[in-house]
Amino acid sequence: MKKLLVVYAVMLCLFFLYVYDYSRGDKTGSTEASKRPAAGSLSEKYVMVTFQSGIEYWKSGLKGFEDAAQLFNVSVEYRGAAHYDVHEQTTVLEQVIAKKPAGIALSAIDPKALNPVIDKAHEQGIPLVLFDSDAPLSKASAYVGTNNMKAGAEAARRMAEFLDGKGETAIITQPRQYNHQERTKGFEQTIKQKYPNMKVAAVLDGKGDELTSKKEAAKILEKNPSIKGIFTTEANGANGVARAVKAAGLEREVCIIGFDKDKKTLDGIKSGSISATMGQDTWQMGYWSLHMLFFSNHHLKQERPLPAAIDTGITIITKENVAAYYAND
Amino acid sequence: MKKLLVVYAVMLCLFFLYVYDYSRGDKTGSTEASKRPAAGSLSEKYVMVTFQSGIEYWKSGLKGFEDAAQLFNVSVEYRGAAHYDVHEQTTVLEQVIAKKPAGIALSAIDPKALNPVIDKAHEQGIPLVLFDSDAPLSKASAYVGTNNMKAGAEAARRMAEFLDGKGETAIITQPRQYNHQERTKGFEQTIKQKYPNMKVAAVLDGKGDELTSKKEAAKILEKNPSIKGIFTTEANGANGVARAVKAAGLEREVCIIGFDKDKKTLDGIKSGSISATMGQDTWQMGYWSLHMLFFSNHHLKQERPLPAAIDTGITIITKENVAAYYAND
Numbered sequence: 001m002k003k004l005l006v007v008y009a010v011m012l013c014l015f016f017l018y019v020y021d022y023s024r025g026d027k028t029g030s031t032e033a034s035k036r037p038a039a040g041s042l043s044e045k046y047v048m049v050t051f052q053s054g055i056e057y058w059k060s061g062l063k064g065f066e067d068a069a070q071l072f073n074v075s076v077e078y079r080g081a082a083h084y085d086v087h088e089q090t091t092v093l094e095q096v097i098a099k100k101p102a103g104i105a106l107s108a109i110d111p112k113a114l115n116p117v118i119d120k121a122h123e124q125g126i127p128l129v130l131f132d133s134d135a136p137l138s139k140a141s142a143y144v145g146t147n148n149m150k151a152g153a154e155a156a157r158r159m160a161e162f163l164d165g166k167g168e169t170a171i172i173t174q175p176r177q178y179n180h181q182e183r184t185k186g187f188e189q190t191i192k193q194k195y196p197n198m199k200v201a202a203v204l205d206g207k208g209d210e211l212t213s214k215k216e217a218a219k220i221l222e223k224n225p226s227i228k229g230i231f232t233t234e235a236n237g238a239n240g241v242a243r244a245v246k247a248a249g250l251e252r253e254v255c256i257i258g259f260d261k262d263k264k265t266l267d268g269i270k271s272g273s274i275s276a277t278m279g280q281d282t283w284q285m286g287y288w289s290l291h292m293l294f295f296s297n298h299h300l301k302q303e304r305p306l307p308a309a310i311d312t313g314i315t316i317i318t319k320e321n322v323a324a325y326y327a328n329d
Numbered sequence: 330m331k332k333l334l335v336v337y338a339v340m341l342c343l344f345f346l347y348v349y350d351y352s353r354g355d356k357t358g359s360t361e362a363s364k365r366p367a368a369g370s371l372s373e374k375y376v377m378v379t380f381q382s383g384i385e386y387w388k389s390g391l392k393g394f395e396d397a398a399q400l401f402n403v404s405v406e407y408r409g410a411a412h413y414d415v416h417e418q419t420t421v422l423e424q425v426i427a428k429k430p431a432g433i434a435l436s437a438i439d440p441k442a443l444n445p446v447i448d449k450a451h452e453q454g455i456p457l458v459l460f461d462s463d464a465p466l467s468k469a470s471a472y473v474g475t476n477n478m479k480a481g482a483e484a485a486r487r488m489a490e491f492l493d494g495k496g497e498t499a500i501i502t503q504p505r506q507y508n509h510q511e512r513t514k515g516f517e518q519t520i521k522q523k524y525p526n527m528k529v530a531a532v533l534d535g536k537g538d539e540l541t542s543k544k545e546a547a548k549i550l551e552k553n554p555s556i557k558g559i560f561t562t563e564a565n566g567a568n569g570v571a572r573a574v575k576a577a578g579l580e581r582e583v584c585i586i587g588f589d590k591d592k593k594t595l596d597g598i599k600s601g602s603i604s605a606t607m608g609q610d611t612w613q614m615g616y617w618s619l620h621m622l623f624f625s626n627h628h629l630k631q632e633r634p635l636p637a638a639i640d641t642g643i644t645i646i647t648k649e650n651v652a653a654y655y656a657n658d
Contacts, residue, residue, distance in 0.1 A: 008337065071628060147637070284636055291624075299400060305642070307613055308476070313637030 040074035040298065044102040046290055051089045051109040052208065053080025056262060057235045057282070058107075061131065064286030065105065072294050074102065084208055086110045093117045097126060103293030104128040105144075105286070108135040111178035115139075127296040129306070131285045133179040141296060142306040144289045146280045148179045151314045152186025152233070155257050155278055156195070158316060159187075159229045162255040162275055166197035167228035170220050172206040172213050172237050183233040183259070201227060206237045213240030221248050228254060235260035242273040261317065261325050269322045276318045279325060284312040369403035369627065373431040375619055380418045380438040381537065382409025385591055386564045386611070387436075390460065393615030394434065401623050403431065413537055415439045422446045426455060432622030433457040434473075434615070437464040440507035444468075456625040458635070460614045462508040470625060471635040473618045475609045477508045480643045481515025481562070484586050484607055485524070487645060488516075488558045491584040491604050495526035496557035499549050501535040501542050501566050512562040512588070530556060535566045539593075542569030550577050557583060564589035571602040590646065590654050598651045605647045608654060613641040 048065050050058050062078055069076045079096055081088035089109045094117055096104060104121060108114050108130055115138040121128040122139035131144040159169060171187060174180040184203060191198050202220050206213035213232060221227055221244060230241050238258025245254045251273060258265045258277040268274030288310050296306055317325055377394050379387050391407055398405045408425055410417035418438045423446055425433060433450060437443050437459055444467040450457040451468035460473045488498060500516060503509040513532060520527050531549050535542035542561060550556055550573060559570050567587025574583045580602060587594045587606040597603030617639050625635055646654055 008333070281634070281636075284633070287633075288636060295620075304613070304616075305610070307610075307617060307639045308642035309638075309640040310636045311638040311640070313634070 040072045040102075040294060042073065042075050044074040044297075045077055046074060046103045046105070046293055047077045047079055047096050047101045048286065048289075049089070049093055049096055049104060049106045050078075050080035051107065052084050053078070053082055055235075057260060061282040061286035061289075064283035064288075065290045066286075067283075068287045068290035068294070072290070074290075074294065076290070077101070081109070084109065086113045090114060090117055093121075097121050097124065100124070101126065102297055103290075105131050105289035105293065106140070107132040108138075108178065109133070110176055111135045111181070112137065127293050127306075129289050129292055131289045132280075132282070133177050135178065142292055143309040144292065145179065145285050145310075145312055146314055147309075147311040148182035149186040150311075151259075151278050151280075152183035152188075152231075153190040154186075154314060154316065155183070155231050155259075155276075156187045156190035158276055159231060159255065159257055160191070160195045160198060162257075163198065163228050165195050168199050168201040168224065168226040169229040169231060170202040170204060170217075170224075170227050171200060171231050171233065172204045172216055172241060173233040174208050175203070175205050180233045187231055187233075206232060206234060206240065208234050208236060210236040210240040210243075213237040214244045215240075217241040217244035218247065221245070221250065221254070229257070230254060231257045233259050235262050235265070238262075238274050238277060239264040239268060242268050246273065263326075266317070266322055266325055269317060269319055272319065276316055279315040279317045281312045281315070288312065369401045369431075369623060371402065371404050373403040373626075374406055375403060375432045375434070375622055376406045376408055376425050376430045377615065377618075378418070378422055378425055378433060378435045379407075379409035380436065381413050382407070382411055384564075386589060390611040390615035393612035393617075394619045395615075396612075397616045397619035397623070401619070403619075403623065405619070406430070410438070413438065415442045419443060419446055422450075426450050426453065429453070430455065431626055432619075434460050434618035434622065435469070436461040437467075437507065438462070439505055440464045440510070441466065456622050456635075458618050458621055460618045461609075461611070462506050464507065471621055472638040473621065474508065474614050474639075474641055475643055476638075476640040477511035478515040479640075480588075480607050480609075481512035481517075481560075482519040483515075483643060483645065484512070484560050484588075484605075485516045485519035487605055488560060488584065488586055489520070489524045489527060491586075492527065492558050494524050497528050497530040497553065497555040498558040498560060499531040499533060499546075499553075499556050500529060500560050500562065501533045501545055501570060502562040503537050504532070504534050509562045516560055516562075535561060535563060535569065537563050537565060539565040539569040539572075542566040543573045544569075546570040546573035547576065550574065550579065550583065558586070559583060560586045562588050564591050564594070567591075567603050567606060568593040568597060571597050575602065592655075595646070595651055595654055598646060598648055601648065605645055608644040608646045610641045610644070613639075617641065 079092050081092050086109050118138040118140050128140050129142045130140045134143045171184050173184050188200050191200055204216040232238050232241050241256050256274045261279050265277050292306050395405055408421055410421050415438050447467040447469050457469050458471045459469045463472045500513050502513050517529050520529055533545040561567050561570050570585050585603045590608050594606050621635050
């Protein structure tokens, strides 16, 4: 009987504990619900679509995409055209849309050719943001990336500083891609408007490729010995140009400004063969792309459009600050 | 004894229920934690700071700020200079910083004068984003609002459409505020570059006030009868200009393009006295300001900067689509 009473007492304690916990849990439960606005499920899949999908350049953007996905408890998939090929990217995008993902982040290889497929995603209610390279006339929800006009203008200002405001320059770019068109335009306009003793003597096609960039740089340096500076708008260009400049025996006589933070470019800045590079925050592009797609599905829904654009900013990397950019992303 | 056994049995049941619930709670607990990235606490306070703080214009932005705060379970406070007075706004901002809030969203009355105080917030580790009107040389984390150069350029294109690409125009603006400077510049540059038969004949100061805008419009219309269009860059301007145009007996002879979606402006568009207005998405400005401040504190922390800017986009509102904008925000 005594034993039973002890058990009784213990049970009574546990009962009150239970009641207490239950009521507390209830309260917490409702607070949790209001506190849990950003919870997705792992069956919710967001797809990143690129081109030249194997290059190092996309890694940091994909990391940002994945980091945001982890935060929101959703899944991601990485797809892309293996080559620099608009038809291949169109096919990949068609395949992705057919699977009805929760959202798509696309870097468009061409500012117009993909519009019908982008618009198809829109019509099917699949949120799609463009990142890095825009297709401004498509029905995509938003653009996330560098303000490329601004970045080109800033590159021109730096070039003018390096060249003391005088001399001929050349641009090596990818003339079919919108972001590269904008960088080129920003550079050209700034030189024209602000530096009367400077000139953009040539705009060349580096095809997003180190070797082509090297060849184009070699040709223009031979043809026009007045070239004192080369701005290359694309990640693989700077090292190609640096090799051409070295081969021509013009090291430290031709100023090179590159784009992006590839290891070879950073190495060139460290060694002095490249003067500067325009560092994009590609992690942010991926992070905020997923972020906007997620909020478009969960909180803004059909009622609110996404913002037109997120400018992820630019950092100018020179010998002074290059150390901080190794392994930063 | 029988009674005791019943009680015993009931207690036993409750005990198992308790254990079951406890273990379930535990499991949910950990899932919740991973699923609950965006949970703040109500003691976390975000402050919106404006000027002319009583005007209708800020309401929708504040609603966006509040909506995001509710989503993330944090608190907001609304502060501002009652008048259009840079010293008053500086004092208010100083007071807000002294209370060490979790974050500040500021619309800067002046693009330079507030920089020392903005930078103080930065040095104290208080995230601060500028919304609507930027202070681009400050150490603020980001800008959230309309791309005002683009908006001014678009207003110029619409004006050219209304005037068949010919005639003189005037701008009524707030010349000290950065967003209005940008709108003015975008309008002027576009007219100059694209419409050789058009001209911006005068840029006037409406002081953000309907009556001053009316007076300035009346003066310029009397002085220069060639004026065929007036672009007013500020919310209170369009109705003032419409009243001046009516008083001068020039209704439907002078095209008015306004800015923002105040009721009086929408009424003017409905009745035909105002041709169009550039609709900003002020709700988005508030929403994404809080959004970025919150993520800056919770997930990006010191390790990652915020994006440089969020362009909240623009919609052109004319007689055709004005109905949709009543009570939309």
